Amino acid sequence: MISNILIAEDEVRIRTLLKMYLEREHYDIEESDNGLDALSKALNKDYAAILLDVFMPGKDGLSVLKELRLHKDTPVIILTAQGSEKDRSEGLSMGANAYLLKPFSPKDVVSTVKEVLKNKSC
Template sequence: MRKRVLVAEDEKRISHLLKMYLEREALDVEVADNGEEALEKALQDSFDVIILDILMPERDGFSVLEEIRKTKATPVIMLSAKGEAHDLKRGEELGASDYILKPFSPKDVVSKIKRLI
């Protein structure tokens, strides 16, 4: 059975790029364009890894992660252009598995996902 990844990213260019790279690795990829959609998909479906942008419309990535952690232990990789220590700490406290700063190499993201699954 193929592994499933949820990419929650409001920048279409980034979500498309990640989807393309992950599908090349034989992963099934679902995309969410905002925080509410990401939360709905994360709670309704089963994913092996979730890639979650921090700054998204409708609901930020931290609040999405907080809600996910109430019922699921799915590995979550936080994506952000913000690299302040307090953001890293908050993600860690909420249960993020890893943190990737933008700009990033899609190959690095694929590598981190493979490590988690």
Template sequence: MKILIVDDEIRIGNLLRIYLERESFQVIVAENGNEGLDRALKEDYDLIILDVLMPGKDGYQVLEDLRTVKNTPVIMLSAKCESEDLKRGFDLGANEFISKPFSPNAVVIKIKELLSQVS
């Protein structure tokens, strides 16, 4: 299965990539919203992990643009997880919302749960 991680914090993207590759996922990391949206539209992914707060096109904008074309499952990551943030993400079509800081193992478990529900 192929996963796209879109996060401007390279450390976080690489950490998640390592954990996911250990579980035999193929992982691509994009470092900003524009690159992430471009990759998401050009290729098919089984799941997208999308940071909310990024310079340029933020995670909400990426998700909104993505949903006009594809229904790929999306997990949003954010240090800001207040009720209005969650509502906005879910209203735009997010499948899950995970707050930062997070346990990489917990993210892997959430990904497996979500992928088992949509397959």
């Protein structure tokens, strides 16, 4: 079973915190701090899941998701600081598996990852 997760988040503090919590759960973590790098990694490697920030340099998270969905069905959890209901429904309609608003608890992220992966394996 694939247990590696890509964290695509431009804020170092958030990325580091998520990495720490997910590694405690025995996931292997790769990181990206911009949308172009995240898309390249997501297309060239298989991940169990991707945590994808919406507002990143290079390419925003929704654009990354849209392009990723043309090629893969990797589970994606959208992370964003500004989340209107319209943004949420747009992300989910584009193929996101879950949507978390900042500020969030790292424990909530871990439980969401587990839930998304459980649903994918069903």
